[in-house]
Amino acid sequence: DAGVIQSPRHEVTEMGQEVTLRCKPISGHDYLFWYRQTMMRGLELLIYFNNNVPIDDSGMPEDRFSAKMPNASFSTLKIQPSEPRDSAVYFCASRTTGAWGEQYFGPGTRLTVT
């Protein structure tokens, strides 16, 4: 079975540009999580969805960040406008209701904002 799929794997953009990261969760998983990983702060949860509905976005750093999940097989994380401090690796993870805590991560998108 395919795991969590993320695209692009690498993104380099200039400050002020809009960035869209994409995620396809594992089929049948009804929870989707977006994380950010940096050396300084480790893995931080940004937002998570249940059945396509955003449940907790308290980790979203500011209004420049937004996330959507239009259907069960697709989610986006958008940064507009991007800033150099947004440079990080962004992970998407998914899990199914019956599995306590067992989140499965995608390969990540390495974002560099210059």
Add this chain to the structure above:
Amino acid sequence: GQQLNQSPQSMFIQEGEDVSMNCTSSSIFNTWLWYKQDPGEGPVLLIALYKAGELTSNGRLTAQFGTTRKDSFLNISASIPSDVGIYFCAGQWNQGAQKLVFGQGTRLTINP
């Protein structure tokens, strides 16, 4: 808020040695998980623990859910080069919480 303290932060060992790392919390968790992250990849789930005192193995890996529910341990026996990476512990407060709290990671380096 809930925090996990993972130690050691890094380990440098010889191939074939056993490895031990642990994670402690100021709060009780009802689920503990251990992940491994290779360079350029996402964390991969190694072991999940659901019950205080539980001891679970996955090949050469063994993890335990501490009896106080505030700690967990991961052991790797007879390390091999592919064990190199960063190991993360994660805890979940309860089934309704959904969120995972992650430790800072233990970076394992193996000298051949």
